[in-house]
Amino acid sequence: MEQHSQQFKENAANALADAGGVAQRDILALFTPIMRDAAVAEFGPYEALRQHVKRVRQHSLDNLDYYLARFELEATNNGNQVHYADSADEMNSIVLDICQQHGARKVAKGKSMVTEETGLNDYLQRGGLQVMETDLGEYIVQQAGETPSHIVGPALHKTRDQIRELFLDKHDLGERELESISDLVGEARVVLRDHFLQAEVGIIGSNALIAENGYSMLVTNEGNGDLCANLPNVLIICTTLDRVLPRAEDATAIQRLLVRSATGQPHTCYTSFYSGPRRAEDADGPLETHIILLDNHRTDILASDYSDMLRCIRCGSCLNHCPIFAATGGHAYGWVYPGPMGSVLTPLLTSLEASAALPNACTSCGRCAEVCPSAIPLPDMLRDLRHEQSVEKITPASWRQGLRLHAWLACRPGLYQFLTGIGIAVMHRIGRKKGGFRSLPLAGGWTSKRDFPSPQGKTFMQQYRQRSRSNEQ
Amino acid sequence: MSSESRARIMARVRSSCAGNDAATIERELAGLGVAPAAQAPHEDSCVTFMVNVLRNQGTLDVAADRSTAVKLIGNYLYQHYRSHRLVAGNDPRLAAMPWRDGGVLPRFGEIEEGEQIALSYARWGLAETGATVFFTGKHNPSRNNLLPEHHLVLVDTDTLLPDLESLWREVNTAIANGSRPRGIHCIAGPSSTGDIEGQIVYGAHGPRAWHVILMGNVSPEQQEAARALHAGKTGPAPA
Numbered sequence: 001m002e003q004h005s006q007q008f009k010e011n012a013a014n015a016l017a018d019a020g021g022v023a024q025r026d027i028l029a030l031f032t033p034i035m036r037d038a039a040v041a042e043f044g045p046y047e048a049l050r051q052h053v054k055r056v057r058q059h060s061l062d063n064l065d066y067y068l069a070r071f072e073l074e075a076t077n078n079g080n081q082v083h084y085a086d087s088a089d090e091m092n093s094i095v096l097d098i099c100q101q102h103g104a105r106k107v108a109k110g111k112s113m114v115t116e117e118t119g120l121n122d123y124l125q126r127g128g129l130q131v132m133e134t135d136l137g138e139y140i141v142q143q144a145g146e147t148p149s150h151i152v153g154p155a156l157h158k159t160r161d162q163i164r165e166l167f168l169d170k171h172d173l174g175e176r177e178l179e180s181i182s183d184l185v186g187e188a189r190v191v192l193r194d195h196f197l198q199a200e201v202g203i204i205g206s207n208a209l210i211a212e213n214g215y216s217m218l219v220t221n222e223g224n225g226d227l228c229a230n231l232p233n234v235l236i237i238c239t240t241l242d243r244v245l246p247r248a249e250d251a252t253a254i255q256r257l258l259v260r261s262a263t264g265q266p267h268t269c270y271t272s273f274y275s276g277p278r279r280a281e282d283a284d285g286p287l288e289t290h291i292i293l294l295d296n297h298r299t300d301i302l303a304s305d306y307s308d309m310l311r312c313i314r315c316g317s318c319l320n321h322c323p324i325f326a327a328t329g330g331h332a333y334g335w336v337y338p339g340p341m342g343s344v345l346t347p348l349l350t351s352l353e354a355s356a357a358l359p360n361a362c363t364s365c366g367r368c369a370e371v372c373p374s375a376i377p378l379p380d381m382l383r384d385l386r387h388e389q390s391v392e393k394i395t396p397a398s399w400r401q402g403l404r405l406h407a408w409l410a411c412r413p414g415l416y417q418f419l420t421g422i423g424i425a426v427m428h429r430i431g432r433k434k435g436g437f438r439s440l441p442l443a444g445g446w447t448s449k450r451d452f453p454s455p456q457g458k459t460f461m462q463q464y465r466q467r468s469r470s471n472e473q
Numbered sequence: 474m475s476s477e478s479r480a481r482i483m484a485r486v487r488s489s490c491a492g493n494d495a496a497t498i499e500r501e502l503a504g505l506g507v508a509p510a511a512q513a514p515h516e517d518s519c520v521t522f523m524v525n526v527l528r529n530q531g532t533l534d535v536a537a538d539r540s541t542a543v544k545l546i547g548n549y550l551y552q553h554y555r556s557h558r559l560v561a562g563n564d565p566r567l568a569a570m571p572w573r574d575g576g577v578l579p580r581f582g583e584i585e586e587g588e589q590i591a592l593s594y595a596r597w598g599l600a601e602t603g604a605t606v607f608f609t610g611k612h613n614p615s616r617n618n619l620l621p622e623h624h625l626v627l628v629d630t631d632t633l634l635p636d637l638e639s640l641w642r643e644v645n646t647a648i649a650n651g652s653r654p655r656g657i658h659c660i661a662g663p664s665s666t667g668d669i670e671g672q673i674v675y676g677a678h679g680p681r682a683w684h685v686i687l688m689g690n691v692s693p694e695q696q697e698a699a700r701a702l703h704a705g706k707t708g709p710a711p712a
Contacts, residue, residue, distance in 0.1 A: 028671065044512035052508045059505060063498045065483065065490045078653070084479035136677055137668035155668055163669055185666060185674040192678065213648060215657075223619055223664040223679030230615040230656065241482065246502050248644070252637035253508035266511060267602045269529070269662040270679075275655055283562070283583060283614035285655050295478075299485035307489075 001119045001147065003350055004334030008357035011332035021157060021329060028156060029326035035264025036317060036371065043260060053257055054375045056250050057311040061302065067211040067244045068293075074214030075291055078276035083292045084241075088118035091294045095120060095203065095236055096127045098290055102234050104129065104200035108192075110218075110225035111135035112205030113151055113314060114294055115238050116336045117349070120203075132195045134224040136188055143170045149330035151337065152262050152316040157329055160184065192224070202228035202286065206239040207258065207313070208251040209291075215273040216291065217251045219258060223270050235274075235286035241293045242302075242310040248273075254313055257373040261315035297349050306381055309344050311374035318368035318378060324361045333358060340368035340378045347385055356394050359385035402442075420459050428457040510601055510636040514702050518600040518635045519691060523699035525603020529662035530675065531683045533699075535691045540574045542688050546625060547575030549684060550590060553623060559590040560621075564612035566594045567627075583614040584621055591621035597643065598628040598687070601636040604661035605685060608647075608654035618658050624680035626660070630689025 004011070015021060040046045060067055072082045085091035091114075099107065107129050109115070121131045121142070133142040137154035141147060144166055148154030155163070164178045167187055178184055204225045208217040216237050218225045229235055245251055251273075259265050278285035301310055319325045319339030330338035335355070337345045343358040359382045368378040389395045390403065409416045431437050431454030439447045446452055458466070493501070513521045526533050534549075536542035550556050561567045561579045572579055584591050593613055595605035605626045609615040618624060634640050644657065664679030675681050 024670075031671070042511070045509040048509045052506070055505050056508075059502060062491050063493060063501075065487045066493070066495065066498050068483070068486060084482050086478040086481060090478060134678070135668070136666045140668070153668060153671070156671065158669075160670055181669045181672045182674050184669055185677060189676065189678055196678075213645075213653075221665050221667075222677035224677070226615070226619055226658070227678055230609070230619065241486070248641040249507060249638050252641065255637070256508065256511065263667070266525075266528075267604070267661055269660065269665055271602075271604070271659040271661070273657040275653055278655055281611045282609065282655055283611055284616055285609060293482075295482045295485075299482060299489065302486065303489040 001116055001336050003346075003354055005346055005350070005355040005358055007334055008328075008332055008361060011334060012328040012361075015328045015332050020159065022327075024157065024159070025326050025329055028153075029320065029323075032264070032320035033371075036261060036320065039260035039264040039266060042266070043256070046260075049253065049256060050373055050375055053250075053253050053373065054311065056245065056253065057374060060245055060250075061242065061307060061310055064241070064244065064302065067246055068241055070211040071209050071214060071244050074211065075209075075216075075276070076214075078214045079279075079289065080214065080276045081288070081290045083290060085292055085294045086296075088294070088296055091115075091118045091238060091292055091296075092120050092123035094290075094292055095238065096124055096129075098234065098236060099124065099129055099201050100127070102200055102288075104234065106195065106199040107131045107201045107203060108134050108196050108199035108228045108232060109138075110202070110204035110220070110228045111138050111154070112203065112238055113148075113336055114205055114240055115203065116148065117296065118238075118294070120238070132192065132199070134192050134196065134222075134228060135220075136185065136222060136224075139188060139192065140166065143167075147331065147336075149338070150316060150319060151314055151330075152319075157331070196224075196227045196231050199228075199232045201234045201236060202230075202232035203236045203238060204228050206237050206243055206291075208254050209239065209244045210246075210248050210251050210273075211244055212247050213275070215248065215251075215275050217255070218272045218274065219255060219268045219270070221263075221265075221269045226270055226272050229272070229274055230285055233287045235277075235289045237274075237289070237291045239291065239293060240298055241295060242298050258313050258315050261313075261317040261371070261373040301348050304348075305384065306344065306348055308376050309341075309348065309381065311376055312341050312345070312372075313374055314341075315373055317371045317373065321367040321371050323363055323365060323367075328361075333361070340382070341376075344378060344381045344385065352385065352389055352392065353394055356389060359383075359389065417459065417461050421462060424455045424459050425457065428455045431455070432457075507638060510638070513600065513635075515698060517695060517698070518633050519630055519687075520695050520698045520702070521600040521635075522598050522603055522633050523687065523691075523696070524702045525600065525661070526685050526687075527603075527699065527703040529603045529683070530665070531603070531662055531685050534684070534686045535696055536686055536688045537690065539569075539688065540571050542627060542686050543570055543572055543575035543577055545575070545686055546592065547577045549623075549625065550577065553682075554590065556590075558588075559592050559625065560584045560588050560617065561592040562594070562613045562617050564594045567592065584617050589622040590625065591617040591623075592625040592627065593617055595626050595628040596632065597640060598633045598685075599637070599640055599659065599661075600633055602659065602661050604659040606640060607658045607660070609656035609658065610654055615656055615658065618660060619679045621680050622676070623682045623684065624660070624663075625684045625686065627686050627688055630687060630691060 140155040149157040206216040325339040347355040436451035597606040666677035
């Protein structure tokens with residue numbers, strides 16, 4: 001997928017200028033945390049579950065060589081063909097080869113952020129295949145020629161009216177009203193049902209790979225992933241090597257965390273586990289199954305100080321709780337993964353230069369770390385990425401000099417307090433009549449949007465000392 | 474090439490890992506223990522299962538015996554389709570049902586175009602999630618679970634399991650006995666989507682309705698407890 005992360009500020013400004021989009025995002029930012037909190041409260045020992053899964057995920061990553069080899073062995077024994085792909089291009093090429101070997105023309109695809117990452121749809125379409133996204137949200141954005149705005153709800157940025165216009169334009173089904181959301185879902189069901197039944201190849205992702213038995217876990221509400229996994233003659237599971245877990249019960253522990261964190265449900269309508277192709281005695285199922293394990297810089301992450309990021313289970317909870325994501329929406333981030341997890345992952349999977357704005361798209365409020373089911377220290381990682389940007393001189397020189405000056409002062413508390421004391425006293429004297437400043441030198445970014453309140457006369461440390469003294473007396 | 478990529482990837486993975494031997498890894502894993510399960514709405518697994526079926530937007534009937542179950546199925550078919558026909562997998566337990574008692578006319582096999590109701594016999598019912606669990610295979614074609622408009626499911630009370638860990642104990646036993654299923658479907662509700670403006674619609678791709686018939690000894694007190702708990706609170710919405 002083409003990256004536009006460098007235009008984050010312009011994208012964000014455009015998103016903020018769209019009043020309808022802002023209102024829609026405000027509603028989502030209000031309700032998704034409420035639903036998640038209710039599900040967490042109802043679960044009971046949620047924190048114990050969270051810490052358990054964190055330990056299991058860390059153990060899996062610490063011993064990934066062992067579990068990856070075990071999974072490969074079990075999956076192969078189950079009749080799967082297991083492939084390794086170093087890069088996005090290699091994964092795309094493997095998928096196209098499989099499709100061409102089977103003379104496939106139609107592909108039914110379940111929701112998979114990994115294949116968004118590799119740009120698989122465009123690749124297969126250039127290879128002459130008709131690829132249909134079957135998750136409703138993914139189908140909508142595919143028909144609209146857009147990209148997902150959220151890793152769980154890809155089309156939540158679109159209104160029902162926009163989708164109605166889209167369907168009337170794209171589906172050649174004669175005159176109809178499509179007044180309700182049910183009508184829209186019903187029409188997509190009819191259109192996609194034909195595609196499910198005709199597709200020669202199904203492509204899905206995986207929420208977990210189980211090393212002890214070679215199964216792959218798939219979690220959906222719509223059931224589209226299961227239709228992709230069961231109806232076509234060939235099934236391709238596109239996933240990444242960090243999805244491997246030791247035991248089946250570890251996958252179910254992830255299931256408990258994932259769904260509650262993602263949608264506030266206790267579980268999805270469909271949780272399925274697939275082991276391989278159909279056997280002679282089976283009534284149905286794919287004749288051939290492939291599992292493609294993508295690296296695409298994940299082994300670099302594993303070897304880096306950012307390896308905690310590989311614990312991410314793609315629930316989207318950090319997106320739902322991030323004030324920046326709520327304000328700008330997912331498209332502003334300019335690549336596959338938006339929000340806090342995207343701001344960490346995008347520089348690691350692409351480059352720090354191409355994603356320079358993203359680690360700075362953070363207020364350091366810490367909500368993402370509080371709600372992350374894998375307890376990933378996202379704000380710390382964003383801070384470390386900003387530090388790396390500064391070290392590598394990606395950050396503008398004026399910022400770096402300003403930060404150096406601040407660091408120099410902060411290391412001299414006496415001088416810092418003396419100078420801030422003078423500054424605050426001067427600003428208080430100048431601004432006390434008007435109550436605020438409309439413009440300030442070196443703070444144009446602030447005062448271009450709002451007034452800077454006039455300081456009350458003393459710094460925090462001055463007031464603290466004053467109160468301490470009066471308490472002693 | 475995939476084999477070359479495998480070698481490169483595995484080399485990089487190995488260089489980042491601790492390099493422990495299998496016994497150490499397995500010992501460390503065993504020391505991590507098991508994950509806590511969700512607190513159940515009721516101490517009785519049967520009541521918890523029924524509550525969760527209802528919270529999953531399923532509908533529920535309880536039948537003391539097979540004859541009653543067939544009559545309830547017949548009523549459901551007539552109520553929704555003014556019909557007596559359905560498709561059922563080649564499960565010997567389904568073949569042995571007294572279909573005449575309910576005037577039901579089953580066709581055994583895989584669902585075909587134009588057929589709207591499928592009946593499956595669940596291998597287990599899972600109290601923790603209210604899911605009905607199936608092995609895909611000769612007796613249970615996966616498409617019968619996924620393609621009908623209405624999916625009817627029979628579950629025996631003596632196959633109810635309390636939580637996901639107990640489900641995997643059963644599955645692992647089946648695998649150890651050489652009966653590894655190709656697919657395991659845990660179905661907990663009708664197909665749903667919240668992808669348009671977050672509004673929940675049922676029947677996104679799969680069944681619009683999911684009707685569970687719990688067969689066995691379920692007391693009126695258990696049924697009342699389940700309905701009372703469900704009336705107090707329904708489940709949250711999917712996206």
